[in-house]
Amino acid sequence: MKKTDMLAYREKLHAIRSRLRGDVTAMAEVALRKSGMEGSDSNAMPIHMAELGSDNFEQEFTLGLMEADEGMLGHIESALERIERGSYGRCVQCDGAIPKARLNAIPYTPVCIKCAEQQENQ
Numbered sequence: 116m117k118k119t120d121m122l123a124y125r126e127k128l129h130a131i132r133s134r135l136r137g138d139v140t141a142m143a144e145v146a147l148r149k150s151g152m153e154g155s156d157s158n159a160m161p162i163h164m165a166e167l168g169s170d171n172f173e174q175e176f177t178l179g180l181m182e183a184d185e186g187m188l189g190h191i192e193s194a195l196e197r198i199e200r201g202s203y204g205r206c207v208q209c210d211g212a213i214p215k216a217r218l219n220a221i222p223y224t225p226v227c228i229k230c231a232e233q234q235e236n237q
């Protein structure tokens with residue numbers, strides 16, 4: 116891959132990373148604020164048990180999403196490392212070139228389509 120291409124993907128990865136980090140922080144704040152409010156309300160208002168339940172569910176759901184995003188951040192970090200080493204755009208498993216169409220869709224992917232399918236089938 117040409118160096119100018121790599122730099123373009125690096126820009127993309129930086130953009131995704133900062134957006135993800137912003138989202139993760141915002142979601143964590145919402146989840147924490149919600150649990151804090153429930154704690155202070157619970158003595159005064161015992162009538163909203165049903166609502167409380169759904170809030171807890173929502174909180175778990177949000178935390179689940181955050182875990183997925185943390186995984187994505189890991190992929191982005193290692194993609195950036197591969198750009199630094201000059202090996203970006205090559206599959207980490209078979210060393211084949213990853214098509215640009217795939218990199219444009221998932222710039223942080225470490226593997227080509229063939230290896231990704233193999234991983235899914237395992």
Ligand SMILES: [Zn+2]
Pocket residue numbers: 206207208209210211226227228229230231
């Ligand atoms: Zn491969």
